[in-house]
Amino acid sequence: MSILSWMKFSLDKDDLWTCCHQCGAVLYRKHLKDNYYVCINCNFNVYMTGRQRLESLIDVGTWQPFDEMLSPIDPLNFNDQKSYIKRLHEAQIHTGLQDSVITGTGLLSEIPVAIGIMDFNFMGGSMGSVVGEKITRLIEYAIDNGLILILVCASGGARMHEGSLSLMQMAKISAALNIYQNQSNLLYITILTSPTTGGVLASFAMLGDLIFSEPNALIGFAGRRVIQQTLQEELPDNFQTAEYLLEHGLLDLIIPREFLKAALYEILHIYKKIPFRRTGYFNHYINSNNILIEETWRRTNIRIKQSFFK
Numbered sequence: 001m002s003i004l005s006w007m008k009f010s011l012d013k014d015d016l017w018t019c020c021h022q023c024g025a026v027l028y029r030k031h032l033k034d035n036y037y038v039c040i041n042c043n044f045n046v047y048m049t050g051r052q053r054l055e056s057l058i059d060v061g062t063w064q065p066f067d068e069m070l071s072p073i074d075p076l077n078f079n080d081q082k083s084y085i086k087r088l089h090e091a092q093i094h095t096g097l098q099d100s101v102i103t104g105t106g107l108l109s110e111i112p113v114a115i116g117i118m119d120f121n122f123m124g125g126s127m128g129s130v131v132g133e134k135i136t137r138l139i140e141y142a143i144d145n146g147l148i149l150i151l152v153c154a155s156g157g158a159r160m161h162e163g164s165l166s167l168m169q170m171a172k173i174s175a176a177l178n179i180y181q182n183q184s185n186l187l188y189i190t191i192l193t194s195p196t197t198g199g200v201l202a203s204f205a206m207l208g209d210l211i212f213s214e215p216n217a218l219i220g221f222a223g224r225r226v227i228q229q230t231l232q233e234e235l236p237d238n239f240q241t242a243e244y245l246l247e248h249g250l251l252d253l254i255i256p257r258e259f260l261k262a263a264l265y266e267i268l269h270i271y272k273k274i275p276f277r278r279t280g281y282f283n284h285y286i287n288s289n290n291i292l293i294e295e296t297w298r299r300t301n302i303r304i305k306q307s308f309f310k
């Protein structure tokens with residue numbers, strides 16, 4: 001087998017090599033991981049899976065997943081070129097997830113946090129009923145336990161296959177966040193990654209007390225072409241980029257991936273020291289790859305065992 005055909009074989013198998021989504025360069029996965037999933041050739045932030053982001057932010061062995069078995073149904077019996085059920089099934093096999101967000105608790109450089117991470121690989125990170133429900137439950141858990149909340153966003157918006165049931169998640173999450181931020185006075189940080197658009201941007205992504213983004217991330221509500229046609233004027237080249245939004249005061253900071261965990265630690269460390277803080281601690285989670293065991297363990301143990309102090 002020639003080197004080229006071996007690389008093609010590896011690409012097809014999707015294990016050793018991958019392609020940069022921007023410049024098309026063939027990248028060795030291990031080198032890509034070592035470089036924080038940034039293309040060595042063109043500096044593009046390659047799309048990361050939820051699990052990869054989790055590994056890059058949460059300390060090893062401290063992750064406690066929530067609601068991993070919560071699966072979507074097809075309330076509208078929706079069909080386009082394919083049925084919604086078939087799309088869901090394919091996405092579940094492709095990603096190993098039940099829906100496009102993972103939620104749970106863990107330690108970020110030894111500081112306890114409640115964290116939700118969206119995965120763009122699952123139907124474009126779209127938000128349906130399950131995503132809304134999981135994020136709402138996470139917020140409620142964070143309220144109950146005085147935890148810092150971090151949501152990492154990557155989404156094409158609300159999921160049209162569930163119609164208005166998807167849209168109502170925007171209001172549901174925002175209402176939970178109102179209690180979290182304004183009644184419990186807790187800290188909520190959002191990290192916008194490329195792309196963060198539509199209903200996700202129009203609800204919880206933009207409600208962070210601190211809103212961070214990755215460099216060059218695409219962030220916007222409607223598509224560029226729609227806005228251009230509506231306004232009937234030319235838009236700047238960097239329109240709907242993180243840099244443009246930062247310039248116009250919609251973001252607090254743009255942080256490259258390699259510094260993200262360190263920057264979050266610095267902020268949380270300062271927050272920990274303020275007098276009205278509420279801090280939690282965790283019993284370390286049993287190491288298991290079996291999601292059924294994880295889910296059962298969470299339901300039966302965490303709320304009872306966990307204790308907090310003010």
Ligand SMILES: [Zn+2]
Pocket residue numbers: 020021022023024025039040041042043044
């Ligand atoms: Zn590249």
